[in-house]
Every structure is written in structure tokens, then in C-alpha cells.
Amino acid sequence: MNRRYRSSLGFKLPLSWRDEQAHGRLPAFPGDLLTHLRECGFDYVEFGFGLTLEDNSEAEALLEREAAECARAGLGVSMHPGPGRRENETAAWFGPTPADQPG
Numbered sequence: 001m002n003r004r005y006r007s008s009l010g011f012k013l014p015l016s017w018r019d020e021q022a023h024g025r026l027p028a029f030p031g032d033l034l035t036h037l038r039e040c041g042f043d044y045v046e047f048g049f050g051l052t053l054e055d056n057s058e059a060e061a062l063l064e065r066e067a068a069e070c071a072r073a074g075l076g077v078s079m080h081p082g083p084g085r086r087e088n089e090t091a092a093w094f095g096p097t098p099a100d101q102p103g
Contacts, residue, residue, distance in 0.1 A: 008043040010078060015047045015062055034073035044076035 020026040029036065037045065047066065067077045 009041055010044045010046045011037050011042045012046045012048065015059065015066065032073070034069055034075060038074045042075065044078050045070050046078040046080055048080050 014020055014026075017026060021028050034045070045066075047063065063079070070077045
């Protein structure tokens with residue numbers, strides 16, 4: 001939980017944000033973006049995952065890598081299904097919940 005705002009703060013990124021930066025579709029950040037977000041008071045990163053992760057091992061592996069990098073930076077991860085999602089897909093949370101953060 002963010003001490004200043006008394007609520008959790010999240011930063012939404014596309015799951016492919018690193019590729020988006022590499023191809024100039026997102027501005028490059030000079031340094032470790034995830035650590036910077038944590039230092040700025042963000043508690044988690046939310047990744048939208050488009051249509052589905054089911055039966056998409058490449059997207060699942062990417063999510064696992066990004067979740068590990070977020071954990072290394074002290075950030076939780078929220079997954080949120082995007083437009084066109086299946087009815088049985090819901091948002092999910094990984095890592096410490098905002099209530100678990102020291103505050």
C-alpha cells in the first residue's frame with residue numbers, strides 16, 4: 001500500500017512492453033523500469049493478456065518471465081483479460097497483495 005495515497009497503485013503495461021520499446025512503439029526508459037516504478041511508489045504492474053493465454057505457451061512463458069522480474073523489483077502482478085476474452089477468464093493476482101505491503 002502506498003503510504004502517500006493510502007491505497008495500492010498499479011501501472012498498466014502490455015505484456016509485450018519490452019518488444020514495444022525495442023520497436024519504438026513505447027518510449028525507451030534509461031534503466032530498470034520495474035525498479036523505478038517500485039521506487040516511485042507503485043505496488044504492482046497490470047498486464048493485459050488479450051484474447052487468451054490458454055494453449056499459448058509462448059505467452060505463458062513471457063508472463064512467467066515478466067512476473068519473476070516484477071517480483072525481483074518488489075512489485076506484485078495483476079493479470080487482466082482484454083477485449084474478446086472468454087467467459088471463464090478472470091483477472092488474477094500474483095505476488096504480495098497491496099495489503100501485505102508495509103505501510
